[in-house]
Amino acid sequence: MKKWNKILQRAVAAGVTAVLIGASFTILARPAQAAPAAYAAPDWFSQKYGLFVHYVPGLTTDKSGVVINDINQLASQFDAQSFANDVASFGVQYVKFTAWHKGMYPLYPSAKMTTWRGANTSASIDLIGQMIDAVRTKGIAVMLYTHPRDGHDMPPADQNVTGWGTGAGSNPNPDPATFNFSRWNDFINDIYGELLDRYGSRISGIYLDEGDASAQSYNVVDYPRLRATIKLRAPSIIIEQNNYGNVYSADTPDHEYAKWGSFASNDGSTWVSDKYQAVSTVVSSNWWTSVPSATNTTNWNASDIFRYTVLQAGTNVTGGGVAWAAGVYPGGGWENGFASTMRSVSALLTPVRSSIIDTxxxxxxxxxxxxxxxxxxxxxxxxxxxxxxxxxxxxxxxxxxxxxxxxxxxxxxxxxxxxxxxxxxxxxxxxxxxxxxxxxxxxxxxxxxxxxxxxSPSLATGAAATASSSVEGWGFAIANGIDGQNLSAPNSMGYSSLESATATQAQSYAVDLGASKTIDTVAVMPRSDGANAGYGLPVDYSIDTSTDGSSWVTRSSAVDTPLSARSITTNFGPTTARYVRLIGTRLRANPNDGGRYRLQFAELAISNNGMTSASTTITNVASHRALQGTGNPFSTSTTDMQVIARPPIYANSEYAWAISDAGSGYVTITNLTRGLRLSATSASYQNRTDVNQVSESAAATNDSQLWTPVTAGDGYVRYVNKQYNMALHVTQDLWSTPTYHDIFNVVIVPPSWNSDEERFKIG
The missing domain is CATH 2.60.40.1180 (Golgi alpha-mannosidase II)
Incomplete structure (x- = not known):
């Protein structure tokens, strides 16, 4: 706990008000500068197709092939709107873009960099802010690339003041004789804190460059401290890192290729997919522009790029899919052949987009x-x-x-x-x-x-349905909302209410299953027809169940939900119900329908298989670490074992769990390797009175092994223990000993904490 107190003291000194919550934290961060309203970061697990762009003084060339060294010249020639238009035409979900790289010169005005290194060490123009706003307007998420250990490219004077030192070292590592670990980490945490204060509410992720192929960067970077600096200001963003064998405190790994490995071949049928890490690979000459614009550098065809994107979408379970990399020229434009190839990829993607993007x-x-x-x-x-x-x-x-x-x-x-x-x-x-x-x-x-x-079959298919109003025509009908067709089609668009006079004139749709049945999941699937995708799902809503049609239990509700082409999914413990009801209490205007307010969806599905599984992984949303059983004894027990949270890239049989119906809305969670159940204990965590440890123990008939699944949005689940009424939680503390740089502890906490550390993806 002392470690976290020190981290938080540093954060408070930097101007962030923090509230410690057990082994985790929430933030009351000061507003980002000139930022529009904060938005919900997209689900990284379902990100499949991205673009990786480096734009770096000292590396990026102009269209004649000349390197631009002056940061302000480079920044002033960046055309944010043209860049955003191009990115949108490629059809990508997200963009990774340089905040700084060689020599650590930020592409935005950095007061912290000036304090540490003096004048002219950052751009005078806020290129990053302009880029973020332009790209976000297109509905595309942004991850900022950073390098926390790029002191080897700094001038000697800057190496001295930042703590890197000027000893010979072994590039890219500093010389231990002159490296000041504490000072270097004070410096980088100042810089990252400022970066997140400016942009944390507008971005979806931070990319950390490893920089050391021996995977021993913990000798240079205090990763737990850096993670705290980032997550204190932006708890929901993803921290991704290129992987050389140690994820440290990042959330998820990335496998970088620069036309090496299988990507050295121009035959796309030989490119290798990656199940447990995203892939980033160069398509043109380099990660940045490096040749004159007339030089053709794109030797890959659109079909191969598209088919590999599909392959990676069907392989990768940790999120990110594949990011295709190229540089953009100052003034706009790409190396010869890149843009046309990526637009052809987008054309192949468009007709089947819903089967790749957000899956x-x-x-x-x-x-x-x-x-x-x-x-x-x-x-x-x-x-x-x-x-x-x-x-x-x-x-x-x-x-x-x-x-x-x-x-x-x-x-x-x-x-x-x-x-x-x-x-x-x-x-x-x-x-x-x-x-x-x-x-x-x-x-x-x-x-x-x-x-x-x-x-998949729905218990609602063929049942009876009623609605507050309905359009009966043009493919819409009350019956078409439960006809078993999950996607909009000309013969069955789904259900549509009549027009509401105002956004707050509620509309509802109810299903009668004909008899009481056991259910655990309700999914309301949006329209999927072109520009109308996602429109019709309400802004504010509730989903309720009933056994008699008069007394209702609310299973989920939400307000201010953003426009999305993904379903409203409500999960809960196995429950007996005959009736299911959706009420839209605030509707969304559809510009493709003259701005009218309607409740619309392609299908409302009801099932009883969302909360149980014979074999699955259970992955935390905040840290992207999966629950894993161990052979390490819990406390002094000879039969109970410890449970940890570990990056999925280390996948082994201990990651597999069976989630079984235990009746009355509860489930048990059993490690398939050891046959032991996930159990809450009375043992205090870090001597706290409100945080307890968990273990895996032999099956028994006690409430410590019973968990209530609670819907947590976007298909995610929280697990609340019956005996202690506490929620399963993955901390951001390192497990057991600092030797394990990327394994976190698992505990139970009060449900009122309601943070991403208690949200889990099943499967």
Whole structure:
């Protein structure tokens, strides 16, 4: 605890008011400078397609191939609007962009850099702020690339004042004889604190460059302190780091390629996917512009880039997918061939976007780590974030009209199959041994990627439904809201209310299952038709259940929800209900419908399989660390073991858990390797009276092993222990000993903390 107190004291000295919460924290941060209203950072797990751009004084060249060394010349020639227009035309979800790199010269006015290093050590123009605002207007998230240990590129005078030292060292590492660890970390935490104060409310992530291939950067950077500096100011953003074998205190790793490894080949069918880390790879000459604009540097074709993006979407489980890298010229424009290639990728993506963007890798047909398109038998599978639609990406078409594949690994069943691009139904056959889909006459396999959307069965399909009002025509009907078609199609757009006079004129839709049934998940799927995607889902809403149609229990509610093309997903412990109701208490205007207010959705699905699993991973949203059992004894016990949270990149059998229905809305969580259950204990954590430790112990009939799943938004779950009424929580404290630089402790905390440290992704 002393460690965290010191970290927080430093943060308070830097101007941030912090409130310590057990082994974690929340922040009351001062507002970012000139920032628009804060926004919810996107779900990193579902980010699949990005762009990585370096723009660096001393590295970036102009269109004639001349390196621009002057930071203000470089900053003044950046065209934020042109850049944003280009990025949007590439169709990406997110952009990684340089805040600083060589020599640590920030592309924004930095008072802290001036204090430490003197004048002319940062840009006088806020290039970063202009870029963020322009890109965000396009609905694209921004991650800022940074380098916390780039002192080796500084002038000697700056190396002295920052603590890096001027000894010979072994580039890129400082000389231990002249390196001042404490001073260097005071310096970088000042710089990162200022960066997050300015932009923390407008960005989705911070990228940390490792810089040391031996993965011993903990000798240079105090990573727990740096994480605290970042997360105190922006608790929800992702910290990503290029991975050389140690993730330190970052949330998630990235595997960088600069046309080496499998990406040295121009044959995209040989490029290797990565299950447990994102991939970033150079497409043009380098991460930054480095040749004259007339030089053609893009030797890869759009089809290969698109198909690898699909492969990585179906493989990667930690988020980020793939970011394709290139530099932008001062004044705008890209190296020859890059922009046209990426626009062609976007054209391939558009008809099947919902099967790639904002999806997870499917556990029904998991793709092996280090797969290639050339090595696939038929393709890969992704799934929607509401867990109700599985997308088959047929990258290797069969010779006949029928594709037959093995049975789903997770036992999932399907009720409907359609070609995503056209909505045309395909013949679906499922047995215990496999699944077959057959194209109808007059259709053919797409040589690039045929996407088939498989709908999971819903208890609501074919049930009775009522609504406060309804449009009956143009593909809309009350019945079409529960017809088993999860995506909008001309013959079934879903449900639409009549127009409301004002945003606050409520509209509702209710389903009668005909008899009481056990349910645990309600998913309201948005319209998916082009520009209308996401419109119709309410801004404020509640989802309620009832056994009699008159007494209702609210299972979830929300206000001020942003426009999104992902479902409203409500999870709860297995519950008996006959009726399910959605009430939109504040509706969203649709500019494509003359600004009218309506409640609309493609499908309302009800199921009883969202909260249990025979085998799954349980990953924390805040730290992206997965629960893992261990063989380390808990306290003095010879039978109970410790539970830790560890980056998924170290995947082993101890990550697998069974979540089982225990009745009355509770579940048990059992480690499949050891057969031990996740258990809350009375043991205090760090001598606190409000934070307890957890263990894994033999199955028993006591309340310490019973957990209530509680919906936590975006399909995530909180687990509240029955005996202690405390929520499962991943701390940001290192486990056991500082030797383990990236493993965190797991505890239970009061549910009122309600932070991302208590939110978990299942699977």
């Amino acid at each position: 997870y890798a499917s556990p029904s047909w998991p793709t092996d780590d280090h797969s290639t398109v050339g090595g696939l038998r038929w393709g890969v599978a992704t799934r929607s974030t509401d867990n109700m639609t599985t997308f088959l990406h047929v990258l290797k078409a069969p010779s006949a009209a029928t594709l037959s594949i093995p049975a789903p690994a997770d036992g999932r069943t399907f009720s409907d199959a359609r070609l995503l691009a056209s909505g045309i139904q395909v013949t679906l056959s499922q047995t215990s041994s496999g699944v077959s889909v057959s194209l109808p006459s007059g259709t053919a396999w797409d040589a690039t990627d045929t996407v088939i959307a498989l709908s």
